[in-house]
Amino acid sequence: MRNSFGDFLLSAALLAPVAARAYDDHDRDNRQRYYDSYRHDYHQWNSNENRAYRRYLDERHEQYRDWARANSRQQREYWRWRHSHPDRMLWDNGERSRSRDRDDRR
Secondary structure (H helix, E strand, O other), rough: OOOHHHHHHHHHHHHHHHHHHHHHHHHHOOOOOEEEOOOOEEEEEOHHHHHHHHHHHHHHOOOOOOHHHHHHHHHHHHHHHHHHHOHHHHOOOHHHHHHHHHHOOO
């Protein structure tokens, strides 16, 4: 019994980094980079950026459209707005939980 428990702990310790790496690779595949030609920088499109994009559309009273289907003018306007609305400004303590609730309903 004692050896099998030790073997189990050793196996778990050896497999944990492999599992963490696989999860990290999966997460990296689900993100995309977009170039902002207005500011000449790149942006990672992830869940945080998607929430900001939905907020941008809500503030403008526009219907949701997939980011990849937005034309270049619409994307340029979003990046201008986004640079003037950093994360710390968008997600204060109360807004963070309300925005997640709103995203869950969509």
